[in-house]
Amino acid sequence: MKPVRVGVIGAGWGQLQIEAFHRVRAMQVVALCDSDKSKLESVAKRYKIATTFSNHRDLLARDDVDLISIATPPGLHYAITRAAIDAGKHIVCEKPLALADNDARDLLALAEKRNVVHAVDYEMRYLPAIAYAKELIDEEYLGQLLRVDVTMTLPVAWSREHGNWAADDARGGGVMMELGLHFIDILRWWFGDVREVIAERRTNFPTLKIPYASGNGFTTQTITGDDAFWCVFRFARGGEAVLNFISGARYDPGWTVGAYGQTGSLVVQGGGLLGMRDGDREMAILPIPKRLELGDNPRDPLMWGMVKLFERVAAKINCEDDAKPFPNFRDGVENLRLVHAIRRAAQERKWIEL
Ligand SMILES: NC(=O)c1ccc[n+]([C@@H]2O[C@H](COP(=O)([O-])OP(=O)(O)OC[C@H]3O[C@@H](n4cnc5c(N)ncnc54)[C@H](O)[C@@H]3O)[C@@H](O)[C@H]2O)c1
The missing domain is CATH 3.40.50.720 (NAD(P)-binding Rossmann-like Domain)
Structure with missing residues (x-):
């Protein structure tokens, strides 16, 4: 071929x-x-x-x-x-x-x-813990979803060298569009359509100091993209999601996705998957099937994804x-529809139906 x-x-x-x-x-x-x-x-x-x-x-x-x-x-x-x-x-x-x-x-x-x-x-989607969680969710590991939490705490939203489009709302920047979108995609992939959303967006650090190459002095850039946001979705199938992103924090514990249902819980953390369901005594690391593993030379999960x-x-x-199947333009459309609903909800300070 x-x-x-x-x-x-x-x-x-x-x-x-x-x-x-x-x-x-x-x-x-x-x-x-x-x-x-x-x-x-x-x-x-x-x-x-x-x-x-x-x-x-x-x-x-x-x-x-x-x-x-x-x-x-x-x-x-x-x-x-x-x-x-x-x-x-x-x-x-x-x-x-x-x-x-x-x-x-x-x-x-x-x-x-x-x-x-x-x-x-x-x-x-192809990070092993995310992919295996999808399989377990499809097999009803969680039962009826109660809530899924996504938390990300970034020390910096963008590097000083990269402070251009990524920090500019009109050019597709902001933490929600750059990073939040990946998790919005994962949640839609796991739990399907979203019925309504409420949100807040913030730019807590509205200027960025960019040093001159000479090392003498700096220029400033006005940041228009959000560097923090939270939002709550209600899924059409029931259950809610809470996404909570901030940047500028001193400590970054790594992002976490926790999904809690009536019969089981799954937590993706530090690249691993923890699970507990009815009958289990405690939350434990779930072994991920070999077929979902990624290469590790070099150790770069996003590249292998x-x-x-x-x-x-x-x-x-x-x-x-x-x-x-793989994520296609239909996912691109649906994810963007959700981002725009989140932005509108933040602007109008009310629940927005999709
Ligand atoms: N999937 C992921 O995990 C992931 C991670 C990082 C970035 N991205 C995405 O990748 C895209 C690029 O991000 P980036 O961080 O590489 O940005 P970047 O600004 O670092 O690089 C973009 C490149 O595009 C070039 N470019 C600009 N205008 C062009 C044009 N008209 N024709 C040809 N080249 C042009 C620039 O010179 C630059 O080299 C964004 O959409 C970003 O969201 C995705």
């Missing part, structure tokens, strides 16, 4: 994507695009990618590229994804799929019409009989 030929656009996070594509037998990175020419050159050299472009349109015009992976800042996802669909390419798009939810819907409709394979890079996601995309492109 011929490998799927991949073109990556965006050489920031895109570098880790390249690491992941290199580990997928049925895929081969053949081209790289970045508008920053010096970065393009150095990353292409590091990964020995001979074909490079500084304009994505030149990459999309190539007929020796089957799949485009879009890892630019979020404000560009819509235009580039749209152009890639028009060019008939299969697509992996970074999260968020777009900024506006009607743009995301537009991309889903276009991708379905052109019959291209479409994925959004929600690779956290992408390997799993990309393998599934390759199987779908190659029409393999046992191709397994």
Whole structure:
């Protein structure tokens, strides 16, 4: 079988994507695009990618590229994804799929019409504890859900070097869009549709000091993205979720997801999964089946999570009989719909129905 030929656009996070594509037998990175020419050159050299472009349109015009992976800042996802669909390419798009939810819907409709394979890079689904919890939840381990808690406590929301789009609300920044979205995806994947939501968003640190390269003095950037938020969902199937994210704290205990039901509890913490259900004497570490394990050389679970996601995309492109599902543009649309409802709930200070 011929490998799927991949073109990556965006050489920031895109570098880790390249690491992941290199580990997928049925895929081969053949081209790289970045508008920053010096970065393009150095990353292409590091990964020995001979074909490079500084304009994505030149990459999309190539007929020796089957799949485009879009890892630019979020404000560009819509235009580039749209152009890639028009060019008939299969697509992996970074999260968020777009900024506006009607743009995301537009991309889903276009991708379905052109019959291209479409994925959004929600690779956290493949972290073994998250993936195994999904299986247990589907097997009714929890019984009727009472509540699921997600807690993240970050020392800093963004590094001073990276204080650009990630800190800018209008360009898709903010902690909710950048990090919260992964957990919103996991909760939707585990528990299905959300019926209504209430929320608060804050920017507790509205300016960022960015030192000059010379070391003498600094410039300041105004932060418009949220650096903290909480929200409560009610799921259509019953039960609630509480998400609680803050940044600027002195101590980071690591993120935790705890799901509590009428017959069982599951807690994802520090990469492991703890569980207890009726009949158990205590909460205990649940052994994770081998088939869900990730590689550990290098020890980079998110990169290996992408390997799993990309393998599934390759199987779908190659029409393999046992191709397994993966997060696609429909998930991109639903997750974004939820983010916009959360933002509206915070702004209007009331429950918003979806
Ligand atoms: N799935 C994950 O776990 C995960 C993790 C980190 C980042 N991301 C996502 O990846 C995307 C990129 O994030 P990042 O941290 O790499 O950002 P970044 O700003 O560090 O890098 C983006 C790159 O895109 C390039 N770029 C900008 N405009 C371009 C254009 N018009 N054409 C080609 N290249 C262009 C920039 O030069 C830069 O190299 C975002 O959507 C982010 O949410 C996902």
